[in-house]
Amino acid sequence: MTVHFPSGKQMSIYDAAMEYRAEGVASIVLGGKEYGMGSSRDWAAKGPALQGVRAVIVESFERIHRSNLIGMGILPLQFEAGQGADSLGLDGSETYDLVGLAARFSAEDSPTGGTVEVKATRTDGVSVEFKAVVRIDTPAEADYFRNNGILNYVLRRLAR
Amino acid sequence: MQDTFRSRGSFDVGGKSHKIARLTALKAHGHDVSRLPFALRILLENLLRHEDGVSVTSSDIEAVAGWDPSAEPSVEIAYRPARVLMQDFTGVPAVVDLAAMRDAMQALGGDPSRINPLQPAELVIDHSVQVDAFGSPGALGENLEREYARNGERYAFLKWGQGAFDNFAVVPPGMGICHQVNLEFLARVVMAGESGYAFPDTLVGTDSHTTMINGLGVLGWGVGGIEAEAAMLGQPVSMLIPQVVGVRLSGEMPEGATATDLVLQVTELLRAHGVVGKFVEFTGPGLQHLSLADRATIANMAPEYGATCGLFPVDQETLNYLRLSGRSEEQVELTERYMKEQEMFHTADSPAADYTDLLELDMGSVVPSLAGPKRPQDRVSLADLSTQFQGDRREILAGAGAEDHDHRVSVSMDDETFELKNGSVVIAAITSCTNTSNPSVMVAAGLVARKAALRGLRTKPWVKTSLAPGSKVVTDYLEAGGLTPYLNALGFDVVGFGCTTCIGNSGPLADEIVDAIDAGNLVSASVLSGNRNFEGRVHAKTRANYLASPPLVVAYALAGDVNIDLVRERIGVADDGSDVYLRDIWPTNAEIQEIVGGSVTREMFAESYAGVFDGTEAWQAIEAAGSSTFDWQADSTYVRLPPYFEGMGLETRPVEDIQGARVLGLFGDNLTTDHISPAGTIPVDSPAGQYLRSLGVEKQDFNSFGSRRGNHEVMMRGTFGNVRIKNRLVPGVEGA
Ligand code: SF4
Numbered sequence: 001m002t003v004h005f006p007s008g009k010q011m012s013i014y015d016a017a018m019e020y021r022a023e024g025v026a027s028i029v030l031g032g033k034e035y036g037m038g039s040s041r042d043w044a045a046k047g048p049a050l051q052g053v054r055a056v057i058v059e060s061f062e063r064i065h066r067s068n069l070i071g072m073g074i075l076p077l078q079f080e081a082g083q084g085a086d087s088l089g090l091d092g093s094e095t096y097d098l099v100g101l102a103a104r105f106s107a108e109d110s111p112t113g114g115t116v117e118v119k120a121t122r123t124d125g126v127s128v129e130f131k132a133v134v135r136i137d138t139p140a141e142a143d144y145f146r147n148n149g150i151l152n153y154v155l156r157r158l159a160r
Numbered sequence: 161m162q163d164t165f166r167s168r169g170s171f172d173v174g175g176k177s178h179k180i181a182r183l184t185a186l187k188a189h190g191h192d193v194s195r196l197p198f199a200l201r202i203l204l205e206n207l208l209r210h211e212d213g214v215s216v217t218s219s220d221i222e223a224v225a226g227w228d229p230s231a232e233p234s235v236e237i238a239y240r241p242a243r244v245l246m247q248d249f250t251g252v253p254a255v256v257d258l259a260a261m262r263d264a265m266q267a268l269g270g271d272p273s274r275i276n277p278l279q280p281a282e283l284v285i286d287h288s289v290q291v292d293a294f295g296s297p298g299a300l301g302e303n304l305e306r307e308y309a310r311n312g313e314r315y316a317f318l319k320w321g322q323g324a325f326d327n328f329a330v331v332p333p334g335m336g337i338c339h340q341v342n343l344e345f346l347a348r349v350v351m352a353g354e355s356g357y358a359f360p361d362t363l364v365g366t367d368s369h370t371t372m373i374n375g376l377g378v379l380g381w382g383v384g385g386i387e388a389e390a391a392m393l394g395q396p397v398s399m400l401i402p403q404v405v406g407v408r409l410s411g412e413m414p415e416g417a418t419a420t421d422l423v424l425q426v427t428e429l430l431r432a433h434g435v436v437g438k439f440v441e442f443t444g445p446g447l448q449h450l451s452l453a454d455r456a457t458i459a460n461m462a463p464e465y466g467a468t469c470g471l472f473p474v475d476q477e478t479l480n481y482l483r484l485s486g487r488s489e490e491q492v493e494l495t496e497r498y499m500k501e502q503e504m505f506h507t508a509d510s511p512a513a514d515y516t517d518l519l520e521l522d523m524g525s526v527v528p529s530l531a532g533p534k535r536p537q538d539r540v541s542l543a544d545l546s547t548q549f550q551g552d553r554r555e556i557l558a559g560a561g562a563e564d565h566d567h568r569v570s571v572s573m574d575d576e577t578f579e580l581k582n583g584s585v586v587i588a589a590i591t592s593c594t595n596t597s598n599p600s601v602m603v604a605a606g607l608v609a610r611k612a613a614l615r616g617l618r619t620k621p622w623v624k625t626s627l628a629p630g631s632k633v634v635t636d637y638l639e640a641g642g643l644t645p646y647l648n649a650l651g652f653d654v655v656g657f658g659c660t661t662c663i664g665n666s667g668p669l670a671d672e673i674v675d676a677i678d679a680g681n682l683v684s685a686s687v688l689s690g691n692r693n694f695e696g697r698v699h700a701k702t703r704a705n706y707l708a709s710p711p712l713v714v715a716y717a718l719a720g721d722v723n724i725d726l727v728r729e730r731i732g733v734a735d736d737g738s739d740v741y742l743r744d745i746w747p748t749n750a751e752i753q754e755i756v757g758g759s760v761t762r763e764m765f766a767e768s769y770a771g772v773f774d775g776t777e778a779w780q781a782i783e784a785a786g787s788s789t790f791d792w793q794a795d796s797t798y799v800r801l802p803p804y805f806e807g808m809g810l811e812t813r814p815v816e817d818i819q820g821a822r823v824l825g826l827f828g829d830n831l832t833t834d835h836i837s838p839a840g841t842i843p844v845d846s847p848a849g850q851y852l853r854s855l856g857v858e859k860q861d862f863n864s865f866g867s868r869r870g871n872h873e874v875m876m877r878g879t880f881g882n883v884r885i886k887n888r889l890v891p892g893v894e895g896a
Contacts, residue, residue, distance in 0.1 A: 036831065
C-alpha cells in the first residue's frame with residue numbers, strides 16, 4: 001500500500017505507479033541501509049523500472065542490487081554519510097527535483113561518482129535541499145545508465 | 161588487448177598449438193603465484209587474458225597477484241566467465257529478454273539473428289516436474305505427462321529458443337538436473353575457444369547450486385538474471401576480490417559414513433566459522449581419498465555453508481572422472497597439459513597456498529548424520545535424532561502457539577489402518593543433484609533396499625516414497641547393479657528426472673494423511689536427500705524436515721517414524737519373525753565399491769548423453785516455428801513480450817533531469833529483494849491476482865511469481881508486493 005500524491009488516496013503501489021505514469025510524473029523510491037539485500041533477484045530491478053521508478057535514494061545499497069538497478073536504467077543515489085530521510089525531515093509527501101543529471105551525462109566521457117543536488121519541496125512550499133552521492137561507480141556502469149540499461153547498451157552496440 | 165606482464169605464449173598438445181596467458185609470467189614481476197589459492201589463480205588467468213586497460217587494468221591484475229589473505233575485500237574486478245548455465249525457472253525470463261532483443265533489433269532495422277549468446281549458454285529443464293504419481297511403474301510417465309500439460313507455453317517457447325539461438329542449447333524435460341548434467345556432460349574444465357586460447361572453464365549460473373561444478377575444479381556460482389544475460393552477451397561480471405578460506409581435509413571416511421554425512425559436517429563447521437561472501441577451497445591429504453562425486457556433493461552445498469563457492473583443484477581424480485564420464489581423450493589430455501603448464505595441477509606435493517583462514521577437518525570423525533528440522537547447518541547424528549526430535553517437536557509446536565501433545569490419529573487407507581503421530585515420516589525422497597550425482601550413495605540406497613526387501617521388510621504405508629535421479633546414468637547403473645527391482649519393491653520407483661522434492665515439488669499427500677495431520681495438529685516429518693529444508697520448502701504439511709543420505713532416506717521409509725532410534729532399536733521384523741536392525745541391512749564400503757566399480761561405466765555416460773538434447777517424444781512433438789523472432793501469443797499468461805525496448809532508437813537519448821518526482825514508497829533499513837519482488841504465492845486480491853483472474857486464470861492455476869517471470873505484466877504488478885513490506889507512507893499497514 002502507498003499514498004498517491006497530491007490526491008492523498010491510499011492505493012496499491014502498483015496502482016499508484018500507474019497513476020503517476022499516466023500523469024507523466026516521475027517516481028522515486030526512498031530507503032534506508034542495505035537496500036536490496038537478500039538473494040540476487042533481477043526482477044527487483046526490472047519491476048521498479050517497469051513501474052516507472054527513475055531513481056532510488058537510500059542510505060546504503062547491497063552491492064549486486066545496485067548494479068542490477070543500473071542494469072535496468074534506474075539511478076542509484078545515496079544520502080551523504082550520516083544523513084537519511086529521517087534526519088532530513090523527509091516523509092515522502094514532497095516533490096523531488098534532481099538537478100544536474102542532464103549536464104553530468106551530456107559530456108562524452110563517462111562520469112562516475114560525484115553528487116547531484118536534490119530539492120525536496122513540501123506541500124507548504126518549504127523545501128529541503130541536500131546532496132546525494134551518485135553510485136555509478138565505473139565507466140561501464142555510466143554507459144549502461146546512459147543507455148537506459150545494460151540490455152539496451154548491448155543491443156545498440158550489436159545493431160551498429 | 162594489452163599484455164603488461166608479457167604473459168601471452170603458446171603450448172602444444174596432441175599436435176595442436178594453443179595460446180595461453182601464463183600465470184608464471186608474473187614471477188618476473190615479483191609475484192609468487194604458487195602461494196595463491198587455486199580459485200584465485202583462475203580469476204587471475206581470466207584477468208590476464210582480458211587485459212584491455214579499461215575494464216581490466218594492469219593494477220587489477222597486480223591486485224589479484226599480490227592478494228593479501230587478510231585484507232577486507234575492496235577491489236572490484238571485471239570477471240568474464242566462459243559460459244552460462246540456466247534452469248527453467250530463471251532461464252525462461254532470460255530467454256524472454258533475448259527474444260525481446262531480437263524484436264528490437266528488427267525494429268532498429270538490424271538482423272535479428274545477430275542477437276545470440278556470445279558465450280555458450282545451456283539451459284536444463286528440471287525445475288517443473290511434480291511428484292503426482294509415485295510408487296508405481298507408471299509414475300515416471302504420468303508425472304512427465306502432467307508436467308507438459310502444465311508447462312506447455314513455457315516449453316514451446318524454450319523449444320523455439322533451442323532452434324533460434326546460436327550458442328544456446330536446451331536439455332528438454334525428463335533428461336536430468338542442471339548441475340548433474342553440467343558435472344557429467346557440459347563442463348569442459350579446460351576450454352579451447354575461437355580466440356585460439358586454451359583457458360580454464362568458468363561459469364555463472366542462474367541457480368544458486370551452480371557451485372556444484374567446483375567439485376570438478378571449475379569455478380562457478382549462481383547470479384541473478386540480468387548478470388547472467390549480461391555475461392551471455394559478453395559483458396563482464398563485476399565482483400570484489402574475495403577472501404578465501406581453506407579447509408584442510410585429513411584422514412579417511414570411516415565404515416558406514418557417506419559423502420552426505422561429510423557435507424553436513426562441513427556445513428556445520430563452515431557456518432560456525434562464517435564464510436559468507438568468501439570463497440572456500442579444499443586442500444590437504446584427505447583430497448586423495450575423496451572421489452570426484454564426493455567432492456561434487458560438498459561443492460553443491462556452498463550456499464548452505466554460506467560461501468560463494470567451494471573449490472576442489474584439478475588433480476588426477478578429476479582426469480579419471482572426465483574419462484569415466486565419457487569425455488574425449490583429447491579433452492582429458494588438454495585439461496592435464498594445460499593445468500600442468502599453469503602449475504595448477506594439484507598433487508600431494510603441491511606447495512600449500514595462503515588462505516585467509518585455514519580450518520581442519522578429520523574425515524575419520526564423520527558419523528552418519530541428518531540435518532534439520534529446518535536448517536541445513538543443524539546437524540544431528542543418527543544416534544541422537546530420536547532424542548533431538550522430542551525437542552524439535554516441542555519447539556515447532558510452541559512456535560505455532562500450540563501446546564505439546566501426544567496425539568494419535570487413526571487412518572484407514574488402501575485397506576490398511578494405521579496411526580499417525582508427531583514424527584511420522586510422510587515423505588521419504590531420494591532427490592537432489594547434491595546426492596543423485598554420487599554413485600556411492602545411490603548404490604548404498606539400492607543395497608539397503610535389497611537387504612531390506614530380501615528379509616521381507618516393507619516401507620510404511622503412510623510414507624510417500626520417490627526416487628528422482630539427476631540423469632539417466634543413475635537408472636542405468638542401478639539396473640546394471642541389479643538394484644532396481646528392490647528399490648521398486650519398496651516404492652522407490654523413478655518419479656522423474658528432475659528436482660522434484662528438492663525444490664518443493666513434492667506433490668500432494670493423500671487426503672487421508674493430510675486430514676490426519678490437520679486433525680491432530682501433528683508435526684509430521686520428511687526425510688530427503690536434498691540440500692534445503694527451511695519451513696515450507698519441502699511440503700506445507702511437513703513441519704520437520706531432515707536432510708540425509710539416500711540410504712538413510714530408505715531406512716526412514718522403512719521405519720516410518722523419526723522417534724525410532726535406528727542405532728539401538730529394530731527397524732522392522734523379518735519374514736521369519738526375527739528383529740532386523742539398521743546395521744543388519746547397512747552395506748559395507750566394500751560392497752558399495754564393488755557395485756560402483758562394476759556397474760558405472762564410460763559407455764553408460766556416452767549412451768545416456770548421446771541424445772540428451774533430443775529429449776523425449778513429447779518434446780519432439782512440440783511444434784516450434786523456425787523463425788528468427790518469436791511469435792508472441794496474445795493470450796499467453798506465462799510468456800509475453802516485455803516493453804524494455806519500446807521506442808528505442810539507435811542513438812541514446814540525452815539523460816534528463818528529474819523534476820517534480822513523487823515518492824512511490826518510503827522504506828526502512830534492510831529492505832530485501834524478496835520484499836521488492838516476491839517469488840512465492842500470488843495473493844488472489846493483489847493486483848497480480850486480479851490481472852490473472854481477469855484473463856480467466858483460476859486461483860488454483862495461479863502458480864507462483866517465480867514460475868511467471870516470463871510475464872512482465874504479472875511481475876510488475878507484484879513489485880513491492882510482498883505481504884510483509886512496510887511502507888512508511890502508510891504507517892501500520894503491511895503489504896502491497
Ligand atoms: S535438485 Fe535441488 S539443488 Fe539440484 S538444481 Fe534442483 S532444486 Fe537445485
